[in-house]
Amino acid sequence: MSASTSPYDAVVIGGGFYGAVIALYLARQRGFSRVCLVEREHALLQRASYNNQARVHNGYHYPRSFTTAYRSRINLPRFVRDWPEAVKTNFIKLYAIARRNSKVTARQFERFCRETSAELERADASLRALFEPRLIEDVFLVREYAFDSSKLAAWAMREISEEGIEVRLRTRAETISQMPGDLLQTALRDADGKSSTLAARYVFNCTYSGLNQFGGDFPGTRTQLKQEVTEMALIKAPPELENLGITVMDGPFFSMMPFPSRSLHTLSHVRYTPHFHWNDERGIDPYARLSDYHRESRVDRMIRDVGRYMPAVYGAKYVDSLFEVKTVLTKNETDDGRPIFFERHAGLPRCFSVLGGKIDNIYDVLEKLDAEPLDAPVAPLQSTFSR
Template sequence: MYKRLPRIILVGVGRFGVHHERVLKQFHKVGKIDLVGIITKSQGPRLTTNLLKSVDAVDIVTPASTHYRLVKKCLPYCHVFVEKPLALNSKQAKELLSLAKRYNHSLVVGHIYRFHPVTLKLKSLIKNVNPKTCEVTGRFISPVETWRGEDPAFEKLHFFDVVDFLWGEKPDIVWTRGTNKIKKINLRYPNGVLANFVLGWQDEIKERIFTVQSKNKIFDCDFQTGSIIIREGCRHKTVLCSMKPDPLERELEVFRQFLTGQTVIVPKAEVGLKIIQIAERATLKAKKLSRPKIAVIGGGIFGLTVALHLKNIAEVTVFEREAQIMQGASKGNQYRHHMGYHYPRSRETISEIKLATSDFEKFYHQSIIRSFPAYYAIAKKGSLTLPKEFMKVCDEMSLPYEREYPPSEFLNADTVGLSLKTPEAVLDYDYLVRDIKSRLVENKQIKIKLKTEVVGASLSEDGQKILTIKSDNRRYKDSFDFVLNTTYVDHNNFCSWLGFKERNLEFRLKEIAIIRLSKTLPRTAVMIMDGPFATLVPLGNSDLYTFGDAPLSIHKIGRGHRDLLKLKKVLNKTKSHWPEMKKRCREWFPFLETAEYVNSMFVILPIEKNSLKDDARPTEVTDHSFGCFSVLSGKIITAVSVARKIKTMIQ
């Protein structure tokens, strides 16, 4: 544009303007520009027409509320560099863009993070990464004492621009929740990128963290330290980015080069408008919902417990495909009131159980049966946990026990190396169902839709969840503010509908036999650990027991959606393995000689494949973004703590 030194005026030397002043004075000193003047409210020349005609560009670093007026005044006469945001709204930004085109002057917006060395390095690192596999998270947080009433989506919009710089996309979907000081913003882009940002002011925190997670690598970027940690499996390496020159120096140097006619790329008004439009959508959709509409998919113990906890803050609808509540995995199990003995190779699972116990017992205390002992034994052969290791875990995790064997009818003591008597209780399933039904009757604001299946879901451009619902051979759609999926077996279906990351699940068609023992035997629970063994647990207050044989209870194993469909088709046609179970387990359990087979429960259970090595069963609560949550768990005892957690997340 100009072969001579560009003549520039700086307008504003406030909080950030002083840094522009520093850089421009440095450029002036070394002969890169001619800094004609510095204008503030109280000092410097007035921004007159004659002055504007005498310069090549104006650098505007004033409060955002003044940008529109000042840019509009300058554009007819010279080029303009203005700090972000370009204007307070897209209407103003569009007008400024039109003015720039009319007067053939360039309008450049100061999106400084495009020039940060971390951003530049990250772009080179991910250039060959498929964006469809990328999930972006970021936290742009400042100390609350620095808040001046600005909206987080406008004041902290840097990460919107970083995504635009990396991929050049405008989001299809924007969804926001939060407060006037801090917002959580979810965005989905046409190329498949999913971005989740937390922006605003909180406590004394200052964070500038931006992470890109691809299929095989994670790039953890810290803009404060100028570092990128690249993680790949168990390996990682740190890349340190030079902060000299600093981002502002880089940015203003590129603008200077642009003014002198060099071929460089600058973020012009089109970019500024795009970022404002994203910020507007994030701001407009952050309206506070007095009573949001919440859909709960699945009428089992987790779905119903969550519904009961949300009833006072939301309009809750529970969708259950069966004719009754508490079916599926909530019914097809042995109803242990877990204390942790069952997971000797996963201290994480034991800790979670211990933390969840108090909440569950306060909420469902009358459903707990403690009228008989539960014995945990370690087999002499084939156990993955040795007797000493099992006792060590119990001691370290404060799990009470006595070294004692059950009556000889229940266990052949010669086959085990250790037997511990424990106070682990069971749940009365029938009472639990009656209890929940009575609570639902009392809480009319919870709508229960039985024989109603959610068969699809999508997101609108403002992040509303549109569910496709099947009932009585008809299909219809309904929209919700939040959706909670508690159907374990359909976890990945839910994720695929909405474009969320699926889990690496293995599906097991499992049998739990129901048997009757001699009335002369005392009610007793016996579990042989830890491997291909078996368990016996009293069934509520009845004279029946549930019986599980670790290898023979598993009829089929599937992986993926097609296998799951096949398992569903054969679920109710599966023939019991009881004769084989009885024959295989007689060496441990003498009572099997006279046990009477009653029937069996069959259920499809998903297992996280990564958990198979240590048999961990942590409850997984996933915040997918856009107000969508999933629960994946194998332990009823965590239902109440999960419900409280989800309520907190939604509030």
């Protein structure tokens, strides 16, 4: 086993979008001169940052969680400003309210949008004609966007390289342990089985579904997490739908969103997208469960149900499915809230675990980090996301 010769200021475990942005934040905003980013995949942003609906939320999705909706309203314009090349805006986004089994009526949805200052107008007759009127109460035109995860990954690699942040790909962190003094030790194993250790003053655990999969002195998260194996179907939309993003809500319904990195659409369904779930526990590796899972698509059932509300979807062509582990806070299952999870571990006070349910939550994480008294010399402020 080899060890680094001098300690790092920080080790960031997890090379998804959150891990990449946090590594850059530490270098640029907090003056950390030695940062190492550790990722088990062959490249950055390959797991949950890629295998998702690619939606930049603007609050509409959360009529039962005002706080989540409000934060999305604040964060969307910031995200568009900071990553304009990765944001797709040139499509029409519709929210349709179901007549039956919806947890929100059209009138309630309009009131909710007024209260959150979210832009909303009734869709014109040509757009409403896409929906079965016996099942859909009303259809609204909204402002919501999609992101291209491939472009975000290219941005992350470029900025991290320019900043001199060390990246270790195809490497898994196995333990986090307290060393004498204020240092933490992270034990690593690469894809060839070679082990090594890194000493650092801080460790940031940004592993999403893998938050609790560490040995050593890592105490685990206090907040209970739920894991789900999910399927995001990728479809080629028929001509009538190819320039649209559509969500039918709020309950056992569906979304169809542009997926810019592959010029397709995702199709997700509240009933069929989750394949199975379990309560997160140490020792139950979510990614191993996903790897062992027989990935039989449910896209036929999705399209069959979606077609009742939006018949044009029957003309869609199925291309592929993205299977991934989705992690949520158990306490937010009933209200659909998606707050960030940010925890400094009492037993390892220089170790932080971070989880976000939406890409725009990154700003909530950065605000939390701003409030932390990290004892590194602070460099002159500059844009965290400068190009």
